Amino acid sequence: MVDIAFGPQGDKGPGPTNGRDAYLDLVRRRRMYGGILLVLFVALMASGFRLAESRNAGGFIDGLPQVFAFPSEVISEAWAKRAEVPGLIWAHVPSLIETINIAAVSTLAGGLAAMVLALLSTRGLSRWPRFTGVFRRMMDAFRAVPEIVIALVLIYLLGGGPVPAVIAIALHTSGALGKLFSEVAENADLKPVEGLTSVGATWGQKMWLGVIPQAAPNWLSYALLRFEINVRASAILGFVGEGGIGHDLKLAMQWGQGRYDEVVAIFLLLFLTIVAIDRLSDRAREKLVRGR
Amino acid sequence: MAVTDFTGARAPLTETVIRRFTLRRRMALAVPAVICAYFVYIFFAFDIAGIAARMRPDNAVILLSDFWSYKTHVTRDNRSGRLSVAIEGEAKGAYPEGQLPDWVMQTGDTTVIDLGGGNIVTYDAAGARYVVPGYGTIDIAPEDGKLRLTAPEPLPDWINASDNRVSVTTDAGRFAYTRSKVETFRYQPGRELFFFTLDSPFAGKGAGELAALALWGDRVDHARSNLGYMLSEFWNNRMWRHGDVAWAMFETVLMAFLGTMGAAVIALPLGFLAARNFMPLGPLRFAMRRVFDFIRGVDGLIWTIILSRAFGPGPMTGALAILLTDTGSFGKMFSEALENIDEKQVEGIRSTGASAVQRARFGVIPQVTPVLVSQVLYYLESNTRSATVIGAIVGGGIGLLLTQAIITQKDWEEVAYYMVLIVLMVMAMDSLSGWLRKKLIKG
Numbered sequence: 001m002v003d004i005a006f007g008p009q010g011d012k013g014p015g016p017t018n019g020r021d022a023y024l025d026l027v028r029r030r031r032m033y034g035g036i037l038l039v040l041f042v043a044l045m046a047s048g049f050r051l052a053e054s055r056n057a058g059g060f061i062d063g064l065p066q067v068f069a070f071p072s073e074v075i076s077e078a079w080a081k082r083a084e085v086p087g088l089i090w091a092h093v094p095s096l097i098e099t100i101n102i103a104a105v106s107t108l109a110g111g112l113a114a115m116v117l118a119l120l121s122t123r124g125l126s127r128w129p130r131f132t133g134v135f136r137r138m139m140d141a142f143r144a145v146p147e148i149v150i151a152l153v154l155i156y157l158l159g160g161g162p163v164p165a166v167i168a169i170a171l172h173t174s175g176a177l178g179k180l181f182s183e184v185a186e187n188a189d190l191k192p193v194e195g196l197t198s199v200g201a202t203w204g205q206k207m208w209l210g211v212i213p214q215a216a217p218n219w220l221s222y223a224l225l226r227f228e229i230n231v232r233a234s235a236i237l238g239f240v241g242e243g244g245i246g247h248d249l250k251l252a253m254q255w256g257q258g259r260y261d262e263v264v265a266i267f268l269l270l271f272l273t274i275v276a277i278d279r280l281s282d283r284a285r286e287k288l289v290r291g292r
Numbered sequence: 293m294a295v296t297d298f299t300g301a302r303a304p305l306t307e308t309v310i311r312r313f314t315l316r317r318r319m320a321l322a323v324p325a326v327i328c329a330y331f332v333y334i335f336f337a338f339d340i341a342g343i344a345a346r347m348r349p350d351n352a353v354i355l356l357s358d359f360w361s362y363k364t365h366v367t368r369d370n371r372s373g374r375l376s377v378a379i380e381g382e383a384k385g386a387y388p389e390g391q392l393p394d395w396v397m398q399t400g401d402t403t404v405i406d407l408g409g410g411n412i413v414t415y416d417a418a419g420a421r422y423v424v425p426g427y428g429t430i431d432i433a434p435e436d437g438k439l440r441l442t443a444p445e446p447l448p449d450w451i452n453a454s455d456n457r458v459s460v461t462t463d464a465g466r467f468a469y470t471r472s473k474v475e476t477f478r479y480q481p482g483r484e485l486f487f488f489t490l491d492s493p494f495a496g497k498g499a500g501e502l503a504a505l506a507l508w509g510d511r512v513d514h515a516r517s518n519l520g521y522m523l524s525e526f527w528n529n530r531m532w533r534h535g536d537v538a539w540a541m542f543e544t545v546l547m548a549f550l551g552t553m554g555a556a557v558i559a560l561p562l563g564f565l566a567a568r569n570f571m572p573l574g575p576l577r578f579a580m581r582r583v584f585d586f587i588r589g590v591d592g593l594i595w596t597i598i599l600s601r602a603f604g605p606g607p608m609t610g611a612l613a614i615l616l617t618d619t620g621s622f623g624k625m626f627s628e629a630l631e632n633i634d635e636k637q638v639e640g641i642r643s644t645g646a647s648a649v650q651r652a653r654f655g656v657i658p659q660v661t662p663v664l665v666s667q668v669l670y671y672l673e674s675n676t677r678s679a680t681v682i683g684a685i686v687g688g689g690i691g692l693l694l695t696q697a698i699i700t701q702k703d704w705e706e707v708a709y710y711m712v713l714i715v716l717m718v719m720a721m722d723s724l725s726g727w728l729r730k731k732l733i734k735g
Binding site: 041044045048049051052053055056057058059060063064066067069070071098101104105108140141143144145146147148149152153156157158159160161162163166232235236237239240246249253267270271274275278 | 327330331334337338339340342343346347348351352355543546547549550553554557585588589590591592593594597598599601602603604605606607608609611677680681684685688691694695698701707711714715718719722
């Protein structure tokens with residue numbers, strides 16, 4: 001940069017033509033690398049897509065016109081029975097509440113566990129500084145196990161109901177939030193903690209009075225985002241496993257031909273809930289992070 | 293002025309501070325109280341107390357024992373008298389005739405099974421006997437359509453006897469006699485047949501023996517080398533299906549990769565259309581944003597269902613579902629990132645007379661790349677996990693194998709194997725995306 005800025009009068013530093021050549025050379029090389037990367041990326045995408053298509057039951061081009069076939073079939077049938085849809089929506093509200101409850105409990109429980117894990121795994125704050133690594137690996141492991149694995153195994157062990165889903169989502173949440181929480185806690189100002197140490201506070205008091213008040217707004221914002229994610233996860237887990245509106249949806253779909261009005265009712269309910277939660281948490285997070 | 297202001301403000305100031313303090317104190321009590329109340333409500337709504345009744349600890353025992361051990365079934369059909377020895381009782385794990393394991397001895401009609409530690413089970417023409425050390429002999433003989441049990445009285449609770457069925461469970465194994473068949477299960481640690489099934493010529497050979505065969509042994513099959521034969525036997529292992537599992541894992545990663553990258557490629561131009569500083573046309577911007585909101589609101593689950601109706605089961609359907617869902621998220625995030633750029637650099641480029649495309653290429657893209665790349669890589673990692681679930685719904689990848697293994701409720705050793713593989717895969721993708729992020733953003 002400097003070489004070019006000095007222009008063509010060139011005793012200072014390396015020769016000007018030299019510098020310009022070197023710069024252009026650098027630019028050319030970067031572009032070449034960029035181009036190679038781009039070509040590689042496109043090739044990877046294309047071959048990957050071809051491979052995925054070849055292992056799929058239906059082809060991409062054949063299926064494309066049918067993308068709208070199922071929704072239109074569903075909607076037309078539901079339209080014919082549109083008088084029943086509001087009643088069906090009402091009928092599925094309890095299972096929607098169950099889905100939301102699953103998400104809320106698991107976010108709360110996972111969030112509380114994440115708080116403890118995060119504080120224990122943050123350097124400078126940990127109760128046992130020697131074991132920060134252990135707690136970190138623990139969170140990594142919790143994060144890595146997909147919810148469906150835990151949920152399906154727990155359904156086998158605990159029987160049906162919402163509890164397996166709660167445990168599965170809470171475990172994952174504690175790992176995912178723990179990492180984010182610990183990043184926030186790392187940036188906390190240590191002066192209040194020092195002050196509390198000087199008056200002989202215990203570790204719990206130091207964290208509760210010194211660190212948590214600083215970190216709480218950001219933590220809450222992350223927890224709200226997680227709640228949003230967990231509502232979706234709990235709907236999906238219901239579909240694959242048991243409990244909540246996902247399970248209702250699966251039953252309605254499996255019924256074969258005649259229950260599309262119910263499917264539409266559940267779709268609508270799910271859509272409205274997710275949009276509403278999305279909006280509310282967006283608004284709340286904005287308030288929390290940007291100040292009131 | 294300043295002094296009067298100060299004194300004038302003092303009284304209200306202390307008041308507000310005290311009011312805030314009391315408010316805070318009340319909040320500090322109220323928030324935990326509300327959370328507790330909610331947990332109490334959940335305790336009843338989810339019927340947590342009923343869990344204890346519904347819980348099945350015996351399933352936990354089966355699950356755990358399957359994690360580290362396997363069982364071999366020694367079964368005699370009481371009608372035909374035919375004996376079969378099979379690992380996990382599956383046809384694919386059956387020992388061929390005349391090649392029984394060394395703890396099963398068959399002479400004529402009599403079969404002697406040594407379960408180890410002095411536990412001996414004998415099947416013969418009269419019935420079956422089980423010698424339990426420290427207890428005695430349990431003798432079972434069929435007698436006009438019923439089973440007659442002779443054992444030292446009183447019967448311990450690990451013997452379960454009725455007219456039609458006698459079952460014995462000891463630490464060494466399980467034994468069950470019904471009118472149609474008699475079965476003994478022997479539990480052994482390890483993962484049997486992990487490398488070669490019993491019908492393979494390499495079954496039951498040690499590592500040294502196999503190495504010798506691979507390096508200088510005579511060809512088992514004249515058409516190909518021993519090493520190649522071994523690899524193909526391993527890859528096509530019918531019990532563990534290593535080839536299928538590898539393909540399934542690859543499909544899962546492929547779904548995540550195609551979905552995430554495809555979504556990023558599609559969402560980038562759309563993000564420009566939805567960003568305030570690039571799209572002067574308000575209505576179009578508004579429409580674009582509502583499209584993103586709609587896609588995100590409909591949710592991956594519903595998209596997955598709709599797409600699997602159109603494209604059938606398979607990895608492409610899963611990839612398209614991820615692509616569609618993430619286009620909404622990426623569109624929103626990209627447009628926000630684009631709105632937060634520093635306008636000065638764009639102005640600088642504009643001053644050289646660059647066109648709109650050039651301004652975007654040299655003024656905007658370099659600024660947003662780090663943000664976008666880190667978001668895309670984060671999603672790539674998280675989508676590897678989602679791809680397992682989506683695979684279970686659309687029927688592709690490791691998620692399908694896992695749910696199938698769980699639904700049959702007997703191949704828990706496979707469930708454990710898949711779980712380990714999934715966790716390893718997610719961790720590998722995690723470190724890969726971390727490494728890429730470091731390389732691409734800093735380098």
